[in-house]
Amino acid sequence: MYDPLTSRYAFACPVRGETHVLLSAFRSIEPLPGAAHPAVFRVRFDCGCGEEHDGLVTHEELDWAPLGLAAGEFLNLMTARLDPVGTELGELAAVHIKRGEWPWSFFCYPEEQPRPVFPSSFTLLTAADGTVGLAVRCPSCRHLSLNLVSQQHVDVPFHNDREVGVVEHVFADDALATLDEFRSELWSASFDARRLALE
Ligand SMILES: [Zn+2]
Ligand SMILES: [Zn+2]
Numbered sequence: 001m002y003d004p005l006t007s008r009y010a011f012a013c014p015v016r017g018e019t020h021v022l023l024s025a026f027r028s029i030e031p032l033p034g035a036a037h038p039a040v041f042r043v044r045f046d047c048g049c050g051e052e053h054d055g056l057v058t059h060e061e062l063d064w065a066p067l068g069l070a071a072g073e074f075l076n077l078m079t080a081r082l083d084p085v086g087t088e089l090g091e092l093a094a095v096h097i098k099r100g101e102w103p104w105s106f107f108c109y110p111e112e113q114p115r116p117v118f119p120s121s122f123t124l125l126t127a128a129d130g131t132v133g134l135a136v137r138c139p140s141c142r143h144l145s146l147n148l149v150s151q152q153h154v155d156v157p158f159h160n161d162r163e164v165g166v167v168e169h170v171f172a173d174d175a176l177a178t179l180d181e182f183r184s185e186l187w188s189a190s191f192d193a194r195r196l197a198l199e
Pocket of ligand 2: 108115
């Protein structure tokens with residue numbers, strides 16, 4: 001489950017019982033075959049206990065919950081009332097999107113242009129020192145691109161880096177099949193800066 005107030009996903013941890021992680025702590029995201037309605041994704045995430053675990057998220061939790069569109073209610077401490085936070089956040093998201101601001105974006109190298117995207121198109125992630133290496137399956141051309149972005153770019157909807165690092169390489173369809181392949185590609189690659197302003 002996603003908590004919109006902390007921007008964290010709750011998963012089971014064999015050590016801690018329950019753990020709460022940011023999207024940037026995800027390491028891989030893959031759709032589960034067969035589970036189409038609703039679509040379910042298997043994610044591997046970096047847990048605070050020091051291990052990586054697997055968890056399941058629905059398409060809605062992955063792409064819509066961070067925008068507040070599936071949020072429930074929270075206790076407003078000022079008024080001591082339960083406020084329907086979902087409606088408000090959802091309207092805010094709609095205003096952003098109407099202005100042409102997307103909750104997430106990436107630079108598609110094969111198309112040589114920035115594209116709006118949702119987390120369900122992120123396939124592999126790795127993070128170090130506030131920087132996230134991100135493999136994205138382009139929702140438009142279906143090719144893989146490798147971007148280097150800030151942690152906020154991933155964790156904070158509508159926070160888009162002005163410039164991202166892009167690996168200037170067109171990957172084969174079956175490339176970057178594992179986290180290890182992805183990491184070695186990422187650390188050996190050189191990055192070129194691309195502006196990420198969407199029209
Ligand atoms: Zn754990
Ligand atoms: Zn593309």
